[in-house]
Amino acid sequence: MTQPQPDAPLDLDAIQARAEAATPGPWHVEEDRRDYTRWVATLDGTLGINFGYLGNRTEGDAAFVAAARTDVEALLARVRELEAELARANRSSYSGRHVWEAWAEExxxxxxxxxxxxxxxxxQIWSESEYDGSDRPKGFIPGWHETAWGLELLDDGEHTGVFVARHDVFGRDATDPEPAPSGPQTAA
Known part of the structure; x- marks a missing residue:
């Protein structure tokens, strides 16, 4: 098996494929006192990884391997969730074509x-109007309600009348290619 390079990007699909090909869990650690061995096994007996003699201090290794069955799946899900969140944040960041506005009904x-x-x-707008300017007031539980045109800030599930929305900015962005000429063209 090829060892991954430390600076190489993670191949999440390959990791997912290996996790799916592994024996289903849960996995657990067993210690056999009759022959003094430690095993990682499944309840139905379809998996048995021998970690050798109980005195060889493999407790941590066995616990790590047993937990990997569920840990890898949980980590993959979290990494994919964070990658999706990052992609969404990158799409919503400043592009020169839109601005974001935060405002209150007042x-x-x-x-x-x-x-x-x-x-x-x-x-901050809500804090200044409702909580005398406290940056993160005690008891304030922020949330967001998606509307057809943007987001409304919620305080512990209650509507606040404070909103966030993206507005398109018209005109050429400095990164846009030069527009093609319009109208009749003559050869030079």
Whole structure:
């Protein structure tokens, strides 16, 4: 088996395939006192990995291998979740084509370049109006309610009247290619 290189990106699909090909779990550690051996096994007996003599201090290795059956699947799910969140954040960050606005029904508003900044600004607007400016007031449990045009900040599930939305900015971005000429063209 080829050892992964430390700087190489993780091949999540290959890791997932190996996890799916492994014996189903749960796995657990057994110690056989008759022949003084330690095993990682399944309840139905379809897996038996011998870690040798009980005195060889393999307790940690056996526990690690037994837990890997469920840990790898949980870690894969979390990495995929975080990658999706990162991709979403990258798509919603400043591109020169839109801005984010945080505002309250009472009129306070601010423009931001990213969704994360706009959410932070919305929390600040709500904190200043409801909690006398405290940055993270005690008892404040933020949440977000998706609407057709943006997000509304929730405080412990209650509507606040503070919103976040993305607005498109029209015109050419500096990274856009030069537009093709329009109208009749003549040879030079």
């Amino acid at each position: 009129g306070d508003h601010t423009l931001c370049t990213t969704e994360a900044d706009a959410k932070a600004a919305a929390i």
